[in-house]
Amino acid sequence: MSSCSYHADKQGSWHCPSCIKSFCTTCFPGGEKNFDGTSARCPLCRSELTFSVEDEDLPPFWRISWQFFRYPLQLQPMILLGLLFLVTQIAMSDLSATVTEQAGQLVVGGVLALALFIMVIHYGLAIIAALSEEQWQAPKLFDSESNILLTFKLLVALFVMYFFAGLLSMVSHSLAVIASVLVTLSIPAVTMVIALTHSLRDATNPAILAGVMVRIGWSYLLLWFAYTAVSNGGTALVWLFEGTESIKFLVTLLVVGSAYFSLVAYAMMGYTLFVNRNKLGLGNAEQQGVSLQPAEYDCQRVLGYSHLLLFEGRKKQAFEMVKDGLRRYPNEMRLRERMHRLLMLSEQTELLDKHSQRYLALLHEKGNIGAAARTLDEVITKIPGFEPEPELRYAIANIYFQQGRFDKAEALIGEPESWPASYIDRAGLYLLLAKAGLESGRPLQSVAELAATAGKLATPASQQQLEAQQLNQMALKMAEHSE
Numbered sequence: 410m411s412s413c414s415y416h417a418d419k420q421g422s423w424h425c426p427s428c429i430k431s432f433c434t435t436c437f438p439g440g441e442k443n444f445d446g447t448s449a450r451c452p453l454c455r456s457e458l459t460f461s462v463e464d465e466d467l468p469p470f471w472r473i474s475w476q477f478f479r480y481p482l483q484l485q486p487m488i489l490l491g492l493l494f495l496v497t498q499i500a501m502s503d504l505s506a507t508v509t510e511q512a513g514q515l516v517v518g519g520v521l522a523l524a525l526f527i528m529v530i531h532y533g534l535a536i537i538a539a540l541s542e543e544q545w546q547a548p549k550l551f552d553s554e555s556n557i558l559l560t561f562k563l564l565v566a567l568f569v570m571y572f573f574a575g576l577l578s579m580v581s582h583s584l585a586v587i588a589s590v591l592v593t594l595s596i597p598a599v600t601m602v603i604a605l606t607h608s609l610r611d612a613t614n615p616a617i618l619a620g621v622m623v624r625i626g627w628s629y630l631l632l633w634f635a636y637t638a639v640s641n642g643g644t645a646l647v648w649l650f651e652g653t654e655s656i657k658f659l660v661t662l663l664v665v666g667s668a669y670f671s672l673v674a675y676a677m678m679g680y681t682l683f684v685n686r687n688k689l690g691l692g693n694a695e696q697q698g699v700s701l702q703p704a705e706y707d708c709q710r711v712l713g714y715s716h717l718l719l720f721e722g723r724k725k726q727a728f729e730m731v732k733d734g735l736r737r738y739p740n741e742m743r744l745r746e747r748m749h750r751l752l753m754l755s756e757q758t759e760l761l762d763k764h765s766q767r768y769l770a771l772l773h774e775k776g777n778i779g780a781a782a783r784t785l786d787e788v789i790t791k792i793p794g795f796e797p798e799p800e801l802r803y804a805i806a807n808i809y810f811q812q813g814r815f816d817k818a819e820a821l822i823g824e825p826e827s828w829p830a831s832y833i834d835r836a837g838l839y840l841l842l843a844k845a846g847l848e849s850g851r852p853l854q855s856v857a858e859l860a861a862t863a864g865k866l867a868t869p870a871s872q873q874q875l876e877a878q879q880l881n882q883m884a885l886k887m888a889e890h891s892e
């Protein structure tokens with residue numbers, strides 16, 4: 410994975426040949442529709458960008474092979490295997506019957522076996538399609554939307570290919586052998602192409618098949634080996650039990666075992682397609698980026714570009730970019746946050762002061778007092794005397810109090826007398842100051858006085874007044890005891 414030059418943990422899908430930089434979709438958001446028909450341009454140097462998505466580092470199928478052997482043990486595949494088991498039992502129910510009866514049974518059994526063989530392939534193609542989209546849950550066995558023709562297409566494709574390979578024997582025997590080896594080698598590719606494109610023409614097109622094999626690379630050979638080995642798994646099982654007398658047992662083992670191993674092979678194919686989806690052009694790599702709504706694109710672009718401009722030390726440009734963005738979207742919190750970061754890095758305290766008022770007010774408006782308190786902490790490190798507007802100041806002082814930062818709560822409230830006359834909840838100010846003072850070690854007499862003032866200012870018989878009176882009495886009593 411070539412990662413973003415500005416986000417080590419993200420894939421860099423856009424590349425600038427001049428800057429030799431890669432950008433992730435956070436740095437360079439949007440898609441074709443957002444670029445107004447023009448090409449994507451580098452945010453740093455305006456060169457044309459190229460787009461490429463590499464496949465993620467997913468483990469190849471052989472490294473997680475146990476997952477495929479477990480795959481058929483899900484409900485739907487188990488039903489299929491169960492059906493196969495039942496049918497074999499019925500077809501061989503009476504082996505001691507007369508010759509004609511046995512022949513009849515054999516015909517019935519043969520027809521049933523063919524039907525089930527087709528069903529296994531049919532289901533296998535559905536498994537490939539599902540796993541090629543990383544769906545590990547086995548598809549439904551009887552899906553009304555599935556197309557039984559696919560299986561015939563696959564069989565026809567293989568037949569046609571072997572037929573032409575056979576024709577070659579009229580020209581040269583060794584050529585025919587090579588051709589049939591090639592056909593055998595391409596079985597998984599044919600199967601995968603049919604499962605994905607549903608097209609007989611694609612599945613018999615040597616160029617397409619070769620493309621699939623070459624793009625998947627060495628993994629394809631391994632897949633082919635696995636496919637061949639696994640699809641002979643049923644036969645291998647029979648060898649294992651060679652000494653067994655019961656023909657019925659052996660046939661059942663062969664049928665059910667082969668089906669099980671075929672499903673394993675199909676699952677491997679599907680997963681291999683998923684792992685290589687971008688190389689095979691199956692992912693959305695063709696579509697460059699993800700197109701966004703114009704306003705969202707505009708906003709994300711400002712965020713993305715300003716991040717990398719800042720990273721490149723082009724602070725001024727980043728600042729202008731965000732400033733422009735805020736002119737268009739004054740209430741966009743992501744832009745406010747970015748502006749806050751930029752101003753914190755700069756020495757423009759006047760701007761920081763102005764912006765912080767706005768930013769904090771917006772945070773307050775959105776009920777995000779916690780973030781407001783954190784932001785205020787930061788601003789105060791730059792502008793020690795900074796005071797947010799009264800409503801917010803009280804709200805943050807309350808947060809400080811809840812956080813046990815009593816000194817800070819007191820400092821933020823300061824002198825209640827100095828608060829603007831327009832501020833209504835004066836009782837609240839005195840009460841909070843008294844409560845914080847009690848915790849921070851303010852003289853008890855002073856706490857009692859503050860509480861008394863709060864009690865006088867509070868609405869008669871309100872909860873606030875009650876609390877103030879209780880605090881006042883408590884402080885007085887404590888003062889008495891400590892003397």
Ligand SMILES: [Zn+2]
Pocket residue numbers: 413414415416419432433434435436437
């Ligand atoms: Zn990035």
Ligand SMILES: [Zn+2]
Pocket residue numbers: 425426427428429451452453454455456
């Ligand atoms: Zn560039």
